[in-house]
Amino acid sequence: MTALENRPVDRPTPAPAKGRRPWGRPAMYTGYGQDMALLNTGAKKVSLGVLLVLVLLLPFVLEDELLRLLATGAVLAIGAIGLNLVTGYAGQVSLGHAFFLGIGAYTAAVVSGETGDEDLYGFGITFLPVWLLAGGAMAALVGLVVAPLASRLRGLYLAIVTLGLVFLGEHVFREWDAVTGGVGVGRPAADPVLFGVDLSRSTDAFSADQQMYLLMMALLVVFALLGRNIARSAIGRSFAAVRDRDIAAEVTGVDVRKAKRLAFVISGFYAGCAGALLYSVSGYLDPSSFGLLVSVQFVAMVLIGGVATISGSIMGAFFIAILPRLTRELPEYLPFLSSSATEFPNVFQVETLLYGLLIVAFLIFEPRGLFGVWVRARNYWKSWPFSY
């Protein structure tokens, strides 16, 4: 006993002062704070800066049509981040994303819609932050209501229940004419008005698509930053713990129910905001646009982009947004493809086929998605010309 007590205590060598890196070692972490920082390497700081400058310059280079595509991509990215938080980080499989998207879209449309029409509800508040937050909050509220299901069910049971939500949601959207305008009629989507300027109409300085592009990109930066911060905080770590082993998480003091509830609320909020914004790009909203295929597309974005990564969600969303445009170009190179929907084989069939095959191919060959491809490329060049 005494021998043990007399043994010199193993103390770690004192670390350099927190937050300061030793001279000449810019990549060395000396505290958890540095490791967990938003931009924890110099390369990230530089590349993010370059990317932001590029994004700001693009509207002055690209055609309006492409800008609109990228604006849609940015909104999809917001939705994909939301799905990634609940499915990628917290491990709660949700096929119900389209449902939350629809709730956000209709709440925003009602808040911003014209007043005085008895057949179509509207409050006439077109100020963008108001309807955006209303859409997000309503979807988050529904997420809160759905969450108890998640704390009772696991894995595929949950996937099927959320799938059921999509069908129920579609039914409500089809039938509740006063809110949705009814099948085939639809209603105008929320008006993006910011400080008296309707961004969906061209002004003297910018075209409508340039404005929408800049707005969506700015919002994407905000939501991505928020998502990244959620992921790297205690909440994000509790999500990961629940995903990896819920019983172990419970034993280490994570409130599993609370974590699941929070995951659904946050994901609902993101989806609601994305839904509100998505249709203000096109300006019009039909009740049949929130079906299972939309949910599958979001799952595809997350899986193709990279599970449990924010940057991956963004990459995946832009990939899926640009895919239809790319397939439209195919007939030029493959003359047997037709661009008319009535002929066979046509580009629309190829597009749908590609969704399916890309999901399968990515899951089998590159489970970490586009993010994994990027990590591999990065690691190759980091140590080039050595293999590791």
Place this chain on the structure above:
Amino acid sequence: MRDVLLTTIRGLGFGSVYAMLAVSFVIIYKSSKVISFAQPALMLAGAVLVSYLAGPVGFYLAVPLAAIGIAALGLGLERTTIRPMIGRPVFVVAIITLGLDIAIRVVVNVFIGPDVRNVGDPWGLNTVDVAGLPVQERYIAMVAVLVVVVGALFAFFRYSRYGLAMRAASLDQETAMVQGVSVGAMTALAWAMAGGLAAVAGAFVGAGGGVDQSTWIIALKALPAIIIGGLDSIEGAVVGGLLVGIVESFFASYQGEYLPWLGQNFSLVSPYVLLLVVLLVKPYGLFGTREVERV
């Protein structure tokens, strides 16, 4: 009373089809622990195959031929996309089947074309008089096929060597392997059987009304059925399927009259409401095995 009986019979008829589909889901679940979202595509492919074969060889021969064809397709899917994924999370495999479903349906839709395809069944909407009730022949055929198919399956799992081996492989893969069961072959067999069952169900989904590009959605009604019955129970799947059929049929007949505020065509989504209600009360379905976890 007469209406109630007719509604029940219609529910049992469609319920039998849902039950067959549900059983095909359960067979795959028991062997691979995954819900195959590719079943809608396989069902549609089966129905379309029947519609093409019924002309030359007749409906009664077309159904078994289509079942064999789609069973081969199921086998192919298992070998090419499911087998490489052994050991990966079930969610990933489930999403792969979702991708397969989308891809296969694109190809099948080309063969359906824009119109409704008749599967060439001999019943159509004809009725036959049963104890004074005009019962549609196709409902009788559906129930009869369910009884035959499920009876054959029970006999297969209960009495045949392969059925025993499949049950063993499903119970504990490693132990089954040690006893000399080829677990891989049993999984492949399960996928083939599920494919064949889906094809038969597809033929009967098309009976009377034909199939078009949106028919696949019917196969998803088997999902509430399997969840209600419990994912790993074939009896549960049959009961769940019939229950879903009857609930749907009753909503179709009476909801417009008694609960008009639920909107038109509420019956189409009523299975999902049933699903939510059952799961809130019994999270593992009516017949499912409760998940017990050792820490």
